[in-house]
Structures are given as structure tokens and as C-alpha cells.
Amino acid sequence: MSDWPKKINLWLECIGCNRRFPVSGIRYRCSCGSLLEARRDLSLYNGASLLKTWEDRWGMKNGPLASGVWRYKELVIDLGDDDIITKLEGNTRLYPAGKAGEYAGLDNFLLKHEGENPTGSFKDRGMTCGMTAAKMYGAKSVACASTGNTSASMAAYASLCGMKALIFIPSGKIAFGKLAQALAYGGTTFQVDGNFDDAMRLVQEVCSEMGIYLLNSINPFRLEGQKAICFEILQQLNWQVPDWFVLPGGNLGNNSALSKALMELHELGIIRKIPRIAVIQARGANPLYRMWKTGSEFRPVKNPETIATAIKIGNPVSWEKSMNGIRWSNGVVEEVSEQEIMDAKAMVDAAGIGAEPASCCTVAGARKLVKKKIIPKDASVVGILTGNMLKDPDSIIAYHTGKLPVKSKIVGRFANRPVKVAADIEVIKKMLGDSFRNR
Numbered sequence: 001m002s003d004w005p006k007k008i009n010l011w012l013e014c015i016g017c018n019r020r021f022p023v024s025g026i027r028y029r030c031s032c033g034s035l036l037e038a039r040r041d042l043s044l045y046n047g048a049s050l051l052k053t054w055e056d057r058w059g060m061k062n063g064p065l066a067s068g069v070w071r072y073k074e075l076v077i078d079l080g081d082d083d084i085i086t087k088l089e090g091n092t093r094l095y096p097a098g099k100a101g102e103y104a105g106l107d108n109f110l111l112k113h114e115g116e117n118p119t120g121s122f123k124d125r126g127m128t129c130g131m132t133a134a135k136m137y138g139a140k141s142v143a144c145a146s147t148g149n150t151s152a153s154m155a156a157y158a159s160l161c162g163m164k165a166l167i168f169i170p171s172g173k174i175a176f177g178k179l180a181q182a183l184a185y186g187g188t189t190f191q192v193d194g195n196f197d198d199a200m201r202l203v204q205e206v207c208s209e210m211g212i213y214l215l216n217s218i219n220p221f222r223l224e225g226q227k228a229i230c231f232e233i234l235q236q237l238n239w240q241v242p243d244w245f246v247l248p249g250g251n252l253g254n255n256s257a258l259s260k261a262l263m264e265l266h267e268l269g270i271i272r273k274i275p276r277i278a279v280i281q282a283r284g285a286n287p288l289y290r291m292w293k294t295g296s297e298f299r300p301v302k303n304p305e306t307i308a309t310a311i312k313i314g315n316p317v318s319w320e321k322s323m324n325g326i327r328w329s330n331g332v333v334e335e336v337s338e339q340e341i342m343d344a345k346a347m348v349d350a351a352g353i354g355a356e357p358a359s360c361c362t363v364a365g366a367r368k369l370v371k372k373k374i375i376p377k378d379a380s381v382v383g384i385l386t387g388n389m390l391k392d393p394d395s396i397i398a399y400h401t402g403k404l405p406v407k408s409k410i411v412g413r414f415a416n417r418p419v420k421v422a423a424d425i426e427v428i429k430k431m432l433g434d435s436f437r438n439r
């Protein structure tokens with residue numbers, strides 16, 4: 001049973017052999033095994049009139065088109081308002097990087113805070129589309145494997161529209177805030193005895209055996225929604241294209257969505273310049289970086305390990321889409337150490353912006369690329385912060401109180417320790433001296 005409009009300008013196309021499938025049938029992979037992507041006939045649109053439509057929708061006060069995803073629905077999924085399941089995601093801020101910019105060594109650095117989405121990560125942008133597609137297919141239940149944010153998001157959207165959510169998370173560490181959300185929003189949560197890659201394999205099997213709709217980033221509609229990060233940044237910049245985009249890479253869906261968005265805008269003539277994309281991986285979960293660096297075949301990393309749990313993925317599903325986009329944009333892949341991630345995080349947090357560890361790969365990576373003179377100091381750079389600071393309070397407290405596990409070898413270089421004091425004004429005055437006095 002499918003409710004898709006008969007005439008929709010959208011189909012699923014294999015990224016390997018270019019075989020096309022109608023959007024009305026559920027499919028995640030081509031018969032050749034490659035991933036599918038959602039495609040549309042762009043020649044049916046006029047760039048200038050799309051721009052005008054999007055400008056007219058900017059600042060809408062209510063309804064699905066007030067969403068920072070569905071504002072761009074022509075290049076997302078072109079459906080009527082009643083078909084759209086939305087929490088009015090997006091509309092996130094683009095901050096001057098402040099102290100984090102100084103730390104990175106950049107004069108012109110903006111941070112797009114996707115942690116300001118309804119459930120605290122950019123995953124909401126993809127989920128609103130994935131869930132809308134689930135509804136179009138008549139699904140009553142949905143499932144995902146997750147390092148945390150996808151499950152938090154999926155559980156919220158499923159509850160919103162009365163679907164059942166089945167969640168597979170790795171047994172090891174998933175950040176506390178994310179697990180809390182999955183449970184609170186009412187998702188059925190299975191802690192799988194294994195890592196994320198095991199959970200990912202399992203969920204695909206379960207979904208295919210039981211006909212549950214799969215909402216991992218293998219799902220082609222999720223990437224369509226994530227493209228809106230790019231559309232929204234460019235609209236915030238009055239369609240002036242920056243020199244670089246920098247973002248973390250885990251399962252590699254987000255950077256694939258970014259390059260797809262840019263390709264489509266370029267094809268439509270909405271942008272002329274092609275910015276370069278830098279994907280940053282954690283050193284302990286760096287299969288794309290290894291492939292990039294050595295020019296070898298793609299090889300999964302067996303036991304991925306990093307404090308940035310959102311990107312603790314050894315066998316990313318979208319590596320091929322990702323690599324195509326990086327090559328198209330003349331981009332780069334970089335890796336950062338645990339220490340670099342947490343120091344950059346301390347800077348992003350102390351700048352008054354704040355983000356979870358995985359997000360801060362963006363700043364750590366930008367700094368490294370500036371040092372290597374790959375990104376010029378005066379380049380215009382937009383970094384994407386993918387998740388909210390409060391997703392992972394444990395890592396913050398551990399960093400600032402010197403309680404990080406010894407084996408992580410991370411030292412709290414910019415630690416801001418809490419101070420124990422007696423409840424006595426004289427003690428406090430003595431400790432502060434004149435440092436806090438305004439008069």
C-alpha cells in the first residue's frame with residue numbers, strides 16, 4: 001500500500017549502475033548491491049523562481065513550510081502540507097566562531113549549530129523526511145541502529161505520528177542524554193551485544209524479515225532532508241558560497257547529503273562556485289581517512305574506538321556516496337586525535353556555543369587543516385556542529401574534573417574545575433581577591 005502521488009518528480013536511482021526504481025516501492029539497495037539515492041528531473045525547475053519561493057517562505061510563522069527542511073521541499077520531497085510529518089526542524093543559528101575561531105586560526109569562521117534542532121542533533125532533518133516517507137508507504141513501525149542521536153530523533157518522530165519505534169544500540173557506551181531520549185520518547189530499545197556495525201547489520205536483517213520500515217542513513221529520504229543544512233546555510237549567507245565546509249564523518253551520510261545539495265544547486269545555476277568539503281574523522285574510527293590517505297580500497301576498521309561516540313563507526317554505510325562528493329568538491333579527509341577533539345570541544349564550549357564531542361571534530365579538523373596550510377587563514381569557512389552539548393554531559397564532567405579513563409590518555413588541558421568552598425563570605429572574598437570586582 002502506497003500513498004505516493006502518481007506524478008511526483010522523484011525516483012530512486014542506483015549510485016553504482018544507475019538503474020531506476022519508482023519511489024512508490026520500498027527499496028534501500030539496488031539489485032546490484034549498491035545504495036540508492038533519491039533523484040528528480042532538475043530541468044523541470046527554474047533556479048531563479050526556486051530562490052524566490054524559498055525567500056518568500058523565509059520567516060513563515062507556522063505550518064510545515066516554516067520548517068527549515070520543508071521550506072526547500074522542491075529539492076527535498078515535493079509533497080502537500082498534509083502529508084508532511086514535521087517538528088519544524090532546522091532554522092538553526094549560524095554563529096561567528098569567536099574563541100573557537102581564534103583557536104582554529106581562522107579569521108572568517110562560522111559555526112552552524114545543528115544541535116539546536118528539536119531533539120538536539122541534525123538527525124531531525126533527515127528524520128522528518130524518513131518518517132514522512134514511512135507514512136507514505138503506510139508503515140506502522142520503524143527501526144534503526146544508532147550511536148544515539150538517530151534513535152533519539154526517530155523515537156520522537158514516531159511518537160509524534162503514532163508509529164512504533166524499534167531501536168538497536170551498541171552495548172558499549174552511548175551518550176547518556178541520547179539513551180535517555182530514546183527511552184523517554186517511548187522507543188523499544190534493544191542494547192545489542194556488539195558494536196554499532198553489528199547493530200547495523202542486525203537491524204537490516206530484522207527489517208527485511210519483518211517488513212519494518214528502516215530509517216538508518218541507508219534510507220535515501222534521510223539524506224534528502226539533511227541537504228537542507230546546506231540550503232539553509234547558503235540562504236543565511238544570502239547565497240554567497242563559502243570557500244570551505246568542514247564537518248565530522250561517521251556513517252558518512254551527512255557529508256554525502258552536503259555534496260548532493262551543492263551539486264543540485266550548481267546544476268540549477270543557483271550557485272556558480274563549488275566550495276571545498278573537509279570531512280573529519282576520529283583517529284580511532286577513520287576508515288574514510290585511511291582510504292583517502294593511502295589511495296587504497298575501502299576497508300572497514302574492526303574495533304572502532306573514540307570518545308566521540310556519535311562517530312564511533314568502523315564500517316560506514318555511505319562511504320561511496322561520500323567519496324564521490326569529496327572528489328567532486330576537490331575536498332579533503334582529515335583525522336583528529338582524542339586529545340584534539342576534547343581540546344577543540346573545550347574551546348567550542350568556552351566560546352559560549354557548546355556542542356557534543358563528535359561535533360567538535362569540525363573545529364579540531366579546521367585547526368589542523370589551517371596548520372597544514374590546506375585551508376588558508378583568511379578563507380571563509382563554515383563548520384557544522386552536529387549535536388547539542390547536553391547530549392553527552394559525562395564527557396564534559398570527566399574532562400573538567402580529570403576523571404577521563406586513563407586509557408583514553410586525554411588530559412584536561414583547558415579544564416575548568418569546580419572549586420569546593422566553605423559557606424563563608426570571608427573565605428570566598430579571600431579566594432577571589434579583586435578578580436571579580438566591578439567597583
Ligand SMILES: *Cc1c(COP(=O)(O)O)cnc(C)c1O
Nearest residue numbers: 149250251252253254310386387
Ligand atoms: C550522526 C552524527 C554524526 C555523524 O554523521 P554521519 O552522517 O553518520 O557521518 C556526527 N555527529 C553527531 C552529533 C551525530 O549525531
